[in-house]
Amino acid sequence: MEIILKEDIQNLGHKNDIVSVKNGYGRNYLIPRGLAILATTSAKKVHEENMRQRAHKEEKIKNEALEVAKTLEGKSFTIGAKASSTGKIFGSVNTIQIAEALTKEGFNVERKNIAMKDDAKELGTYTVTVKLHREVKVDISIEVVAE
Structure with missing residues (x-):
């Protein structure tokens, strides 16, 4: 059909x-x-x-979307999360928090267009794929730091 x-x-x-x-x-x-x-x-x-x-x-x-991808490429965003002394986060960083961080910087991206390769459950740097258009995707760096 x-x-x-x-x-x-x-x-x-x-x-x-x-x-x-x-x-x-x-x-x-x-x-x-x-x-x-x-x-x-x-x-x-x-x-x-x-x-x-x-x-x-x-x-x-x-x-x-290509213009936005050029400005996003190579940028790093910082997200604060509550963490233990060993560096483990209480909970995890999700796409909602990443979308809020992008919105604060002036990039209007819906959370459903953000894909994380790994769950962010510890402090550190993660790579996130942002889909701006069906043919335009860009990888950005997210740094998770303790609040």
Whole structure:
């Protein structure tokens, strides 16, 4: 079954992608929840026209994301956390705290667009991937220090 995605779905595709899924997954999960529509011939024609009109806007958004990526690249952000004398953090540093640190510096990034490779449960430096656009990702350095 071919469907047109209305939203980004992890491990399946991005918004406005035409993907093939099993009939049950599309009919019982994606379509009833409004995450996708059935890719009929007329829906595909409408989709193609919309994508043609959107191409210019997408290019502008991608260029803006590239500019933000250039300013973010190589930057290091510091996040304070309560820690024991051995350097272990009470809890862990999560994407919400990283998003707040980026917002304080003037970079508006949603927390769902931040991916941590390792859990930050100790003091130290960690690498975090920030997804600014579907094609633009940048790695930044996060330093976790004791408060």
